[in-house]
Amino acid sequence: MLRWIAAACAAWLGWAGAAPAQGQAQDFPSRPITMLVVFAPGGATDVLARIVADHMSRTLNQRVVVENVSGAGGTIGGARGAQAAPDGYTLTVGSLGSHSAAPSIYRSIQYDPRELQPIGLIAGTPLYFVVRNGHPAQDMRQFLAMAREAPGRISNGHAGIGSTNHLACALFAHITGVEMNNIPYRGEGPAMNDVVAGQLDSACLLAPAAVPQIQSGTMRGLLIAATERSAGAPAVPSAPEAGVADYIFQGWNAVFAPRGTPEAVVQRLDGALRAALTDPAIRARIESLGSVPATPAAMGPEALRNLVRTEVERWAVVVRAARISEP
Template identity: 60%
Template sequence: MIRALIAAALACVPLAAAGQDFPTRPITMIVVFAPGGPTDVMARIAADHMGRTLGQRVVIENVAGAGGTTGGARGARAEPDGYTLTVGSLGSHGAAAALYKTIAYDARELEPVGLIAGTPGYVAVRKDFPAKSLAEFIAYAKANPGKVTSGHAGIGSTPHLACLYFTHLTGLNLVSTPYRGSGPAMNDLVAGQIDQVCDLAPTVVPQIQAGTIRGLVIAQPERASVTPDVATAAESGLPDYVFTGWNAIFAPKGTPKPVIDKLSGALKAALADETVRKRISDLGSIPPGPAEQSPDALRKLVASDVEKWGQVVREAGIAPQ
């Protein structure tokens, strides 16, 4: 019995040492979408502050493709030592399991670090689009079936889910145009190459504020202070269109708990910083409260959304890609 206790105690030494020494070199944070989208923006805000807390640089690596699952797979396969993290979304780490026939990871088996922010959805159009309101847009699209082009961040992404939900509620026949991230989709909307996007606050809000696009509706019960002129879905006659995505940090399965605790603590320190919270809020996103910041809270959120969106996709009759 004594020998067994000694062996168990010695087995814990490497884990404890890992937590004490970590990190001793820069950390790579894989963002599963292209630069400029909501996941990328939230990751960079978190990484900047976390790097200062941890005493090491947190380097962003954008790995886009397949609705975020290309980057998600690379992050899941990384060494479970805390030096490779993944920033995912509701799409890549929630609904993707139902939208793809094969996916190289199960988000429920990853080690959650914590939630960065909630991201309200918007519907926006190019600035010279004929419709000035959601009602006018719906009328125009119905009068021109199969002619209005709708962009999103790729099959399985959170903006894609927002588009699916939008067309399901409105019955519109839009020409769906998938991109390798929100950034490229927004670039084409600003350039007038597509007519409309369903996307999230960090991508849409700066362009609405700059006047380069026109926001038609925010998928929230109340208007946002950062876009006060954009009506809610309820005000626009579509009360069921309520949609909020999220961005969060994950580590590979098997990452030692002391390392996860240190990473989670650094994220919590970032979210406690008023400058960080203001940066998140100024983009129309929602910083999580204390009860939402723990790894366990994120684990429960992921499990809930995998089940929820799996059911939504099945009931909508969407065939996995």
Template identity: 45%
Template sequence: MPRFTPIAALLALTLAAALPARAEEAYPARPITMIVPFAAGGTSDVIARIVAEAMARSLGQRIIHENVGGAGGTVALARAARAAPDGYTIFIGNSGTNAAAYAIYPDIRYTPESFAPIGLIAKTNSMIALRADHPATTLAALVAEAKAKPGTIRLGHAGVGSQNYLICRAFMEAAGVDVTLVSYRGAGPALNDLMGGHVDGVCDAATSVGQAINAGRIRGLAVASPSRVPGLEGVPTAAEAGLPAFQMQNWNALFAPAGTPPAVIGRLNRAIAEALESPELKARYAELMASAPGMDERAPEAVTPLVANDIVRFRRLMGPRP
């Protein structure tokens, strides 16, 4: 039998000590799945694809895009909460899926503690858009019509609990109107129905409706931001349109299942940082009328209070029921 010499023992200890470091360095060793909680074509989907492509270059692995729609994104998040916390399943979330959902779905199968934030990746601008031939050509005219004919105006959104649904609710509260909200499995299908004339308008982000507005296929009424959106300078702010109380900033962040190793979260966050600084992503964000978060907003620790504050805000906005 071979003798276990002191030199051999020292070599074995050295190799054992190196294993954890090598294991960390190896991540990611295979493709990563990014779950998108909505149908293809909406704001979250478009941003997820752009960021995933840039992150993949940094990580040296493919990021597989998987759309899982249903129940305002909560179906996807319930699935993500059950995934192995190994860094190979991540998802894109927003104020709907990660905050408002708790005020809307009493039997929701996850909690804020079910997820580990990776980092904020985008900010977008909320807006109301109508079909091109709608008689209301201003936000004031739409509000007047909604007050004169309660429940007759139909506004589409990406599903109860989605960020777009929250835009609708914020508009209704600010304007004091009663409109009919039409739920879809994502912003893409809602926009298609708007252009097809099946609904009067949509609550959405400039990211997903801006091109259709500039092409004249739909009409932008107002953005719920303090200033006009670059690329949509012809669309007034809600304050300019006579409804200053209609204000809502949208955000998107990446999350992983709770228990994902800090080293893995750190590697993914560095990939986000590199992606957000890439010229290609900056150009795409400009085209989509989206903006990257500031340097102080990108850390995982910055996402936790953002989610907590939005949970309080939307519980107050909607009460126990949608």
């Protein structure tokens, strides 16, 4: 009898504890949601986050407020997002760098991307190698010749140690054998701004940051790290056309929540992100930036979970080979 009473009490307590959480999930969201972007404003991660945040705000009938938390290759913002309350009110938009390569680079990292609650992929992001207006190199062959004649003289910017851009720059140096003066920034936006201002010779920039500037004529693209040209910047040669056929690289951006976020909340957020990415106007806007919106097969938490697991393993090998480490 006593055992039966104890079991009944335990069951009741479990139900009582679950009921409020269940109710909170059903009422979600009842207040604004913060979407942390792990890099400074103006870069690819920031641009794509703001596009989907605006649409998700309308779907959820609550503001989704973007907050930039940059530094340490995106791991400062990544840690803050991972350690937030698992209630769906703090999301993180991360990248290949911050949520795949970072664990192999940063000894002090305070989160494991594989243990986060994935919400969904936003887009794949092709990479452009760009130079400032006025740079004497008219194409990639001339640029490489200049870089080889004066090792370490040409300045090249990226979004910080371990960022997607940094990995792309490391791959470029490995394939071409050139040595440049690589300068880490606190995000892609500041590096882009210095190229536009003529204070930086070159940079590895993802499509949402590079394409608008190339279109407006404030910088020049020497190649897109892909096998074909992009409709967003059709004048920029593909990697094979530019003479660097092996330089194929694509980053990605995705939305994460803290581990332990209730399933009902995850489903609500997944639905809002899907609504954004299946809206023809949103897809067209992302494509106009040279990015590739997630396909239906690549959408959703499980697809993103599988992507992150695969990418963490793949980039661990690359990072070791390139000897990239925390400064």
